[in-house]
Amino acid sequence: MxxxxxxxxxxxxxxxxxxxxxxxxxxxxxxxxxxxxxxxxxxxxxxxxxxxxxxxxxxxxxxxxxxxxxxxxxxxxxxxxxxxxxxxxxxxxxxxDREDPRDALLSCGRYTLETLPEGAVVGTSSLRRKAQLRILRPDLQIKDLRGNVDTRIRKLKEGQYDAIILAAAGVKRLGWEEEIDEILSPERMIPSVCQGxxxxxxxxxxxxxxxxxxxxxxSYESEVAATVERAFLRTVEGGCQVPLGCYAVVNEDRILVRAFISDLNGRFYHKEEGVFRFKDLREADSIGVAVAERLLSAGGKTILEELLKCQ
CATH class of the missing domain: 3.40.190.10 (Periplasmic binding protein-like II)
Incomplete structure (x- = not known):
């Protein structure tokens, strides 16, 4: 075969x-x-x-x-x-199996997110990362960054950026873990749906x-986490590009879920976090839907409506 x-x-x-x-x-x-x-x-x-x-x-x-x-x-x-x-x-x-789901900051060994100078240039094209960066460090200049992982690292080393944010999983899979200067925890920066x-x-x-x-x-554990996170995405998406993230951690019959939705500037930011019991993939899907509906009710629906007006 x-x-x-x-x-x-x-x-x-x-x-x-x-x-x-x-x-x-x-x-x-x-x-x-x-x-x-x-x-x-x-x-x-x-x-x-x-x-x-x-x-x-x-x-x-x-x-x-x-x-x-x-x-x-x-x-x-x-x-x-x-x-x-x-x-x-x-x-x-x-x-x-899930590789490291977190985001990584690379700066050629110079900085962490806290030590970046005021007004430093950070590269990312992710709306999710941009919104959370604007909350954590509103003084930073955020510039778009495209290309494969090696291209993005090359642009950093050429001095086009003071730092860049990448998925830790991709950097590690390529064997370039030594390039990472800081791993951003999910408590600080919620990962993308199914990252890793x-x-x-x-x-x-x-x-x-x-x-x-x-x-x-x-991996059944990854399948459960992906089911939660993709159900969240399916429920929230609303047909437009929107800053959001969802990260599920499976521990036997419990799932810890962190999720957020934001406007493009990070001024209106809504976050949900909770631990849920589940028996099977159908219940995992329902958990993702429930978390999404909570965020939509807390202001996420208004964010989606505003974003749709701009398209």
Whole structure:
């Protein structure tokens, strides 16, 4: 049997796909796994902030289309990049162990978030990070930052920024952990939905592929956390780009959830935190919906309405 993995060409995407390939081949030595490299819209548009493009399938659409055409069998995504609604005929079939879900500050060994000089230039294109940075350090200048992880670090070293914020997971997976100057705890900066989890997407009905991939890769704890966080995202999204974050920590039959929604400037910021009991994935989904509805009732709905007016 042969399984073809559709993957972007970036170093991180290739690392992620190679890792899944290795897990499958280790568990099922008779299965041949091939990587098929695909360029996505997000790889082509590098000079425009992601929020301005407004395409939720920026890094997934072309790979998903290849899956639906039967050219590849599965795709390996940073799950934080995957829209809450998948194309008809596709589904998430497995979830990796979660790498570090937190955000990392890199500054060439010079600063932490507290010690950055007043007015320092910090690079990120994430609306979520921008809003939380404006709360933590309103004096900072925040400039957009696009490109793959290695490109972003190069721009930092060239002096275009005093510091940049990246997902710790990607930096660590590429073996560049020594570049990190500070890890920002979830209590200070709530991570993106599913940050640190790899999501493997496949076709509905490909039961044998799904069985093989789940046995080789799937983490139930990550699946529960992803179910909570993606249910939150699905409920809040409202069809627009909005600063939000959700992070679920699973401990046996309990889930700690931290989530927030904000306007673009961080002036109106609403946060929810709580511990919930759950029995199965259906209850995990309900928890994500409930947390989202609490935030919407606390002012999040007004934020969404205002953001929609600006589009």
């Amino acid at each position: 042969k399984i073809r993995i559709g993957t972007r060409k970036s170093k991180l995407a290739l690392w992620q796909s190679e890792w899944v390939k290795a897990q499958i081949e280790k568990k099922f030595p008779d299965v041949e796994v091939e990587l098929v490299k695909i360029t996505t819209k997000g790889d082509k548009i590098l000079d425009v902030p992601l929020a301005k493009i407004g395409d939720k399938g920026l890094f997934t659409k072309e790979i998903e289309e290849a899956m639906l055409r039967g050219e590849v069998d599965i795709a390996v995504h940073s799950l934080k990049d995957v829209p809450s609604k998948l194309p008809k005929g596709l589904k998430l079939i497995a979830f990796s 989890i790899l999501g493997i997407e496949g076709r509905e009905g490909d039961s044998e592929v799904e069985r093989i991939v789940r046995e080789a890769v799937n």
